[in-house]
Amino acid sequence: MNSSMIWIPIVVVALLAVVFWIVRKRSASRACVRCGAPAAHGYSKAAESDLKDIAHLCHSCLLAQLEKDYSGYTKRAVAVQPVAGLPCYVFRPKSEWNEKLRKELDSMLGRLESKCISCGGDARYLWLDCAADTSIVADIPEKGIANSLSTSGGSSPTSLCGKCSVKRVGETLSRQDARYVEVCGPHGPEDGLVIAMGY
Ligand SMILES: [Zn+2]
Numbered sequence: 001m002n003s004s005m006i007w008i009p010i011v012v013v014a015l016l017a018v019v020f021w022i023v024r025k026r027s028a029s030r031a032c033v034r035c036g037a038p039a040a041h042g043y044s045k046a047a048e049s050d051l052k053d054i055a056h057l058c059h060s061c062l063l064a065q066l067e068k069d070y071s072g073y074t075k076r077a078v079a080v081q082p083v084a085g086l087p088c089y090v091f092r093p094k095s096e097w098n099e100k101l102r103k104e105l106d107s108m109l110g111r112l113e114s115k116c117i118s119c120g121g122d123a124r125y126l127w128l129d130c131a132a133d134t135s136i137v138a139d140i141p142e143k144g145i146a147n148s149l150s151t152s153g154g155s156s157p158t159s160l161c162g163k164c165s166v167k168r169v170g171e172t173l174s175r176q177d178a179r180y181v182e183v184c185g186p187h188g189p190e191d192g193l194v195i196a197m198g199y
């Protein structure tokens with residue numbers, strides 16, 4: 001082999017490495033569409049939005065948007081603490097769940113106190129802490145909330161207003177090294193459930 005030909009594969013590999021590095025750097029440095037800071041999560045108006053309708057937001061812009069969504073929602077929802085390992089953290093209205101879960105949501109929301117236990121505002125969310133166990137939360141749509149969480153060592157359900165619920169979402173997200181592909185807040189005319197899921 002001609003000695004100059006030895007360099008061809010080396011140059012090709014080096015070029016590929018540079019291209020790979022540039023692509024990785026570009027996707028890692030995606031900026032928040034609102035403030036330009038590094039984006040952390042995807043935000044959409046409703047679960048399972050098209051990719052083009054998911055906005056990339058940084059941690060603080062996401063929480064500011066969720067505070068608007070959670071405070072503006074006029075119905076009631078059960079909110080299960082986010083768990084890392086599932087790519088989405090979304091609200092889904094009651095009509096999108098199976099009958100067993102719909103009944104469970106009704107009975108749980110019947111126990112919602114009228115006042116937020118943190119600030120005394122109007123409570124609209126029944127917040128459920130759970131051990132950060134992905135598989136337990138992933139089982140909720142099939143097994144039901146009480147059945148799934150009874151063994152997770154979570155504390156009893158807490159009645160919270162929108163603002164205090166988002167505070168807990170924010171605290172949980174900042175403890176996790178997780179990037180959610182899609183996060184959406186509660187909306188619409190029905191009660192519902194906020195939960196981490198994989199679709
Ligand atoms: Zn931002």
Ligand SMILES: [Zn+2]
Nearest residue numbers: 116119161164
């Ligand atoms: Zn509150």
